[in-house]
Amino acid sequence: MADLLQVQGVTKRFGGLIALEDVSLSVRDGEIYGLIGPNGAGKTTLFNCMTGLYDLTGGEVRLGGVLLNGLKPHRIVEAGFARTFQNIRLFANMTALENVMVGRHVRTRIGLVGAILRTPRARAEEAAIRDRAVALLDHVGLRGKARTLAGHLSYGDQRRLEIARALATEPRLLALDEPVAGMNPTERRQMADLFQRLRADGLTLLLIEHDVKLVMGLCDRVAVLDYGRKIAEGEPARVRADPAVIAAYLGGEAA
Amino acid sequence: MRTALDALRARPRLAFALLAALLVALPFLVGAGLGNSWVRVLDFVLLYILLALGLNIVVGYAGLLDLGFIAFYAIGAYVYALLASPHFGLHLPFWAILPISMALAGLFGVLLGTPTLRLRGDYLAIVTLGFHEIIRIFLNNLNAPYNLTNGPQGINLIDPITIGGHALSRPLELFGVTVPSTYLYYYVFLAFTLLVMAVAIRLQDSRLGRAWAALREDEVAAAAMGINTRNVKLLAFAMGATFAGLAGGLFASFQGFVSPESFSLWESFLVLCMIVLGGMGHIPGVILGAALLTVIPEALRYLGDLQRATLGHVVLDPADLRMLLFGIALVIMMIYRPAGLIPSRQRKRELTARDGVAEQEQASLYDAKA
Numbered sequence: 043m044a045d046l047l048q049v050q051g052v053t054k055r056f057g058g059l060i061a062l063e064d065v066s067l068s069v070r071d072g073e074i075y076g077l078i079g080p081n082g083a084g085k086t087t088l089f090n091c092m093t094g095l096y097d098l099t100g101g102e103v104r105l106g107g108v109l110l111n112g113l114k115p116h117r118i119v120e121a122g123f124a125r126t127f128q129n130i131r132l133f134a135n136m137t138a139l140e141n142v143m144v145g146r147h148v149r150t151r152i153g154l155v156g157a158i159l160r161t162p163r164a165r166a167e168e169a170a171i172r173d174r175a176v177a178l179l180d181h182v183g184l185r186g187k188a189r190t191l192a193g194h195l196s197y198g199d200q201r202r203l204e205i206a207r208a209l210a211t212e213p214r215l216l217a218l219d220e221p222v223a224g225m226n227p228t229e230r231r232q233m234a235d236l237f238q239r240l241r242a243d244g245l246t247l248l249l250i251e252h253d254v255k256l257v258m259g260l261c262d263r264v265a266v267l268d269y270g271r272k273i274a275e276g277e278p279a280r281v282r283a284d285p286a287v288i289a290a291y292l293g294g295e296a297a
Numbered sequence: 298m299r300t301a302l303d304a305l306r307a308r309p310r311l312a313f314a315l316l317a318a319l320l321v322a323l324p325f326l327v328g329a330g331l332g333n334s335w336v337r338v339l340d341f342v343l344l345y346i347l348l349a350l351g352l353n354i355v356v357g358y359a360g361l362l363d364l365g366f367i368a369f370y371a372i373g374a375y376v377y378a379l380l381a382s383p384h385f386g387l388h389l390p391f392w393a394i395l396p397i398s399m400a401l402a403g404l405f406g407v408l409l410g411t412p413t414l415r416l417r418g419d420y421l422a423i424v425t426l427g428f429h430e431i432i433r434i435f436l437n438n439l440n441a442p443y444n445l446t447n448g449p450q451g452i453n454l455i456d457p458i459t460i461g462g463h464a465l466s467r468p469l470e471l472f473g474v475t476v477p478s479t480y481l482y483y484y485v486f487l488a489f490t491l492l493v494m495a496v497a498i499r500l501q502d503s504r505l506g507r508a509w510a511a512l513r514e515d516e517v518a519a520a521a522m523g524i525n526t527r528n529v530k531l532l533a534f535a536m537g538a539t540f541a542g543l544a545g546g547l548f549a550s551f552q553g554f555v556s557p558e559s560f561s562l563w564e565s566f567l568v569l570c571m572i573v574l575g576g577m578g579h580i581p582g583v584i585l586g587a588a589l590l591t592v593i594p595e596a597l598r599y600l601g602d603l604q605r606a607t608l609g610h611v612v613l614d615p616a617d618l619r620m621l622l623f624g625i626a627l628v629i630m631m632i633y634r635p636a637g638l639i640p641s642r643q644r645k646r647e648l649t650a651r652d653g654v655a656e657q658e659q660a661s662l663y664d665a666k667a
Contacts (some may be wrong), residue, residue, distance in 0.1 A: 093521055119523035127521075133514035136507075144511045148523025152503055155531065157503035158496050164503075171504065211523050 046071045046246050047092075047123075047215055054084075054091050054270075062086045062270045064101070069215065074237060074247045076261035078289060083267040085250045086128055089219055093125050094118045105215060115137070119148050125215035126204040128220045128250070134193030138184055138203050139273045141192050142175035145210025170282070175210060182206045182236060182297035204234070216240065217248040222256060234260050260283065266290065320487060324480040332527055335595075336479040340551060342591045343486035344544050349571045349587040350497050350580070351540025356569065357578030357641075358501060359533035360513025362422040365409070365429030369538035371436060371560035372405050373398040373545025375446060378555045382458040384447060391458045395546045402542025403535040405432075410534035410560075414527055417516070429565055436557040453557025458485060458550045466553065482551050489547065493540055497580060500536070509533055570623065574630060576637025585638055594619045 047069040054062040062084045069075040077085050090096045092103050094115040095273060103110045110118050124145075133141050150171055156164035179188055182202040187195060192203055201221055208216055220238075222230045237247055251257050257264055258278040265275040269288040274281045281287055299469045305312040324336045348370060355363045377397040380389045413424050440448030457466035457478075465481040500506050511519040520526050567590060575586020580655050597615045604611050630637070 094520065095517065104379070114527075115520040116523045116525045119521070124523075125521060131515050131518035131521075133511050133518065135514060136510055140507060140510070144507050144519070144524070145522050145578065147504060147511075152504050154500075154505060154536070157505050159501055160499060168504070207522060217325055 045069065046106055047248065048102075048104040049088075049092070050102050050104070052088065052091060052103065053099045053206050054087055054096060055099045060270055062091065065267070065270070065272050066101075067265045067272060067275060069246060069248055070262075072241065072244065072246055073262040074241055074249060074260055076257040076264035077248065077250045077267065078252070078257055078264055079267035082269075083290075084270040085267055086219055087270075088267070089125060089128065089217055089250065092118075092217070093123060093183050116148060116178045119213075121210050121266065122212070122214035124208035124211045124215070125217040126201075126219055126221060128223070130200050130204055132192040132200055132203060132207070134191065136192060137189050138179060138192055138199075138206075139172070139175050139188040141203055142178050142210045143171050145178075145207040146171045146174060148211050168184055175206075178209050179203075181209070181239075183232070198225055198233075201225070201233070202236070209240075213245070215246045215248060217250075219250045220252065221249065222251065222253055230256060254282070321484075324483045328477075328480070333479060335478060336477070336483060338592060338595045340479055340482050340486055342588050343483065343490050344548055344551075345568065345571060345587040345591045346490050346584050347486075347493055347544035347547070348541055348568045349575070349583045350493050351537045351544065352568050353537075353572050353578065353580070353583045354497065354500070354509075354540070355533050355537035357572055357583070358506060358509040358513065359530065360509075361530065361533060362418060363425045363534075364422045364562075365425035365427070365432075366449035366537065366541060366568055367560050367562075368409075368429040368432035369402040369405060369541035369555075370545040370548070370564070371432055371555075372402045372538075373542030373543075374549040374555045374559070375436065375452070376401050376454050376542070377549035378452040379445075379547040380454050381550070383454050384452050388456055391456075391546070391550060395543060399539045399542040402545065403539040405523070406534040406536075406538025407531050409538075410531045414530060426562070426565075429562060433557050433562075435561055438561070440483070443547065446557075449557060451554060451558070453554050455549050455553045455555065457553065458547075460485075465550075486547060486551075492544070494580060494584075497540075501580075505529070505532065506527065539647040570627065572637075574627070574637060576640040579637070579639055579641030582637045582639035582641070589638075590623075593622070597622070 044082070045068040046056065049065060049067045051062070051138060052062055052065045059089060065084075065088060079085055087096065091098050092110065094110070094113055094117070098111055105118075105121050105123050108121050110121060110123065113121070133144065136144070150167055152164045152167050156167075176188060179185060182205050184202055184206065186201060187199060192200065205216070205218070205221070221237075222233045230253065233238075236258060237249070241247060249257070249261065261278055264278050264281050266273050266281060266284075266287050268286075273286045273290060274284045305315070324339060327335045327339055348366070351369075352363065352366045355361050355366070377391075377394050379385055380387050380394045380397065381391070382388075409425065409428050413421055416424060437449055439446040440450075444453070457464045459465070462489055463469055465485065466478050468478055469476045470480055508519070508524050511522065511524060512526060512529055512533075516526055519529075548559075552559075552633045568587075571584050571586035571590045573586070574590065575584065576582020594615075600613070600618065601611050601615045604613065634640070
């Protein structure tokens with residue numbers, strides 16, 4: 043399978059702090075790729091670098107061969123890279139449906155004039171946005187919650203809604219930042235099922251996760267970050283046995 | 298009363314017809330009941346509704362705190378004044394000038410928006426405040442070396458709006474009824490207000506309106522969901538300024554005179570108060586706020602007369618009293634109805650809900666660590 047996402051020598055410095063140092067990895071088309079590592083290892087920083095929220099200090103990120111460096115966040119979404127946030131960032135005072143409809147923004151084009159005149163094209167597009175959003179809510183298991191304010195949804199449902207909103211942008215790669223954090227085992231299993239379904243739909247998933255069991259069961263390959271460097275990459279079982287990984291998680295002496 | 302309202306709700310067409318009849322008859326009712334000077338107040342109510350609807354797009358929809366909004370009103374008014382007065386000897390018709398007023402005000406909206414794109418909240422408010430002062434000082438001083446604005450004296454003898462050969466500054470004889478000038482302006486302003494209202498409603502309920510709401514809720518998330526935050530912000534500034542430009546043009550033609558004095562900072566605060574008081578982001582609230590804050594100061598004038606009649610002289614100047622009452626009213630509002638008199642569904646939750654995402658988020662992070 044071809045590489046969909048290529049991260050080449052990415053470095054990110056905040057003043058004197060090196061958050062990421064020469065990180066390279068590649069995610070293949072259609073796989074579920076896990077990114078793990080202890081707290082503060084730089085996983086979320088890497089996400090923010092890839093999605094244009096941070097400028098890179100060095101290195102490059104390509105999606106399907108397209109260089110993402112220096113692109114504005116909305117351009118990166120347009121290129122087919124969608125994400126969710128570790129600390130849920132929904133539009134809390136908008137309904138679940140409206141949240142997903144916002145996700146359609148990048149794939150639709152009616153502007154000021156169309157909105158004011160309500161042209162037939164504008165109406166048709168608006169209806170299509172709504173239909174698609176309803177279908178996506180259904181797909182992630184939020185049927186019947188369309189009119190609930192996002193801020194009033196249960197924690198698990200908020201996670202699902204973030205995924206639906208990201209899916210609305212029609213991504214090729216969906217990056218999920220700790221999507222099952224704080225969930226109970228049943229909810230985790232349901233989320234894992236959802237990820238399998240998304241992969242079956244043809245999506246590539248990049249996953250930051252702490253839950254080792256989930257990662258081992260779900261991911262085709264994983265990479266381990268520690269202090270901003272990649273210390274291991276490969277199939278889950280092999281990575282788990284890697285002495286460097288064990289050392290990173292259990293402390294330097296354990297190796 | 299309640300049953301009558303319910304009956305009307307069940308028959309929207311009848312309700313619509315009654316409302317339309319009321320709006321048409323309003324100046325006559327007000328004129329007969331309170332005197333013609335109150336019809337003039339009514340005209341100003343409509344102008345302020347136009348302004349408040351414009352500012353509501355910037356502050357209420359997109360969440361960008363703009364304290365210099367009246368600058369765009371001034372630009373619209375001066376464009377009208379310059380193109381339809383003896384100052385340059387130009388006398389273009391109103392339908393030619395108003396689009397220019399709107400376009401130029403909108404352009405200045407973008408000019409203000411561009412350098413402030415990275416600013417939020419308080420910082421944005423300070424820059425917009427400065428922008429307002431810059432415009433006002435320019436208007437005050439652009440009488441030399443080249444006399445563009447006629448300085449503090451302002452521009453006089455501005456042409457009234459002329460429709461079908463009739464200048465609205467003169468009363469119109471219609472079927473034996475004399476309709477005074479302020480009544481005629483009422484109908485023109487009403488038409489524009491309804492038009493702008495329709496535009497504001499349609500914008501709110503559109504792809505663009507959702508983008509504005511997303512921007513207001515969480516700018517980072519909006520960008521990460523594919524919204525071009527720069528363009529969407531500039532569009533909000535431009536749309537708000539365009540509405541203000543229209544109101545400014547109408548104001549200039551109605552007054553026949555503009556000077557920098559009409560565009561003080563107080564006016565900017567007043568319009569902001571209107572939307573805060575009425576209910577930010579919600580059109581009925583904005584209209585109510587504009588109406589109340591225009592009518593109340595006028596009504597307070599009677600207090601001066603009352604004092605003169607009972608006490609022989611004015612103890613409390615109504616103009617001072619106005620400031621005092623505004624202050625008290627706003628403080629009371631902040632305590633009891635922080636979302637405004639008629640809040641929007643969203644705003645109400647934002648300002649009153651205690652179980653929003655923020656708390657849940659913290660709780661979840663706590664869970665995750667535990």
